Amino acid sequence: MHLDNLSKSRIREIQGLLNKLGYYTYIIDGILGNYSKNAIKNFQNDNNLNETGQLDAQTLNRIDQFIMGYVPYTIQKGDTLYNIANAFKTNVWRIIAANPGINPFMLEIGQSIIIPLNYQVVPTNVPYTYDIMENNILALKKRYPMMMYESIGESVDGRQLYHITIGNGSNHVIYNGTHHANEWITSPLLMKWLENFLEVYVRRGTIRGYNTEDIWNRATIHIVPMVNPDGVDLVINGATEYGKNKEQLIAWNFDSDDFDDWKSNIRGVDLNRNYNAGWQEYKDLEGEFGITGPGPYLFAGTAPESEPESFAMANLTRNIVTRLVLAYHTQGQVIFWQFRDLQPEVSVVIGDAFARASGYELASETLSQSLAGYKDWYIQDFRKPGYTIEAGLGENPLPLDQFDMMYENNEELLLLASII
Ligand SMILES: [Zn+2]
Structure with missing residues (x-):
């Protein structure tokens, strides 16, 4: 033991x-x-x-x-899907979804199948580490094989930067979460939405009046649920696993071993200040914010996309002809949609629709002063609608008891954004 x-x-x-x-x-x-x-x-x-x-x-x-959330099973003589589902207290539709080649009327004795258990796998009652997310991605792929995933790169510490896709339509959209480490609740937000969507889609059902099959056929939804996995694990687990780097991390963290305020990646670079949109201008301002080097937040790094996480995110975005992007952050219940008036006219129209769907506020111009962020860069380089959504209210990291309300507020927005 x-x-x-x-x-x-x-x-x-x-x-x-x-x-x-x-x-x-x-x-x-x-x-x-x-x-x-x-x-x-x-x-x-x-x-x-x-x-x-x-x-x-x-x-x-x-x-x-x-x-x-699943167990392997070998078909025995006399089995029916109904009997198997009963024996495992699960549903026939779950088994059919997970085993696309199966013919319910001609089960082959000796055939290996998997039996998805009758519950959802994405937990919303525990701090959502990288390992939990990775397990969830593997589990969802088994339970819903039509979901695709790949790694678009590795974090500084060698964690995979996962990119999940659902749908096969021409309207490509990108949703990402957790650029900022202590805003990790946005990762389970996207993962839970994904799981709910898949669960309804395999039965060709609707969510809030949105037909999931219609969305599947019209859109391809790209989800990068955790842009900054090293930072997430630092916030949740602390620096104990970092050996000799532990002292460095604590020094960067103003000599504290409490990493609740940490937003950066593991090299102390704020990934949402690391994109090539007003980056130099921001860099020149760092001193005024008291930023002199790596730290828990606001340090923009040594060059745009200097970090593997922001590079991978930008690269994915460059490789897809997108309609729009959503970058999830916490907190404030507000939607940012502008960058130096470079956004197209439709940005405010779509932003208004998102505000109505979520109950969040569409930010006024003066609140929107930002530089070197992902959505800033997207708007500047592509002149398409890009949004930063500040979910939830309170002090980061937001407590998990906010999850249900955050989900409630964002479920329709995430459906709408794929087809608008
Ligand atoms: Zn943030």
């Missing part, structure tokens, strides 16, 4: 799962206390595992199966 090898965020992920499955109702704190041990025992009991209350290898294996 290697209990001390489990990081706090890994334990939180497990507590979040046990909470979802109804075994754990105590706070999700990343600590294996008595409540967690009892929950693990009950889970073990229901899964024919030794009731140790410990996260031993077998238990972790089984837990991971539930985290991924």
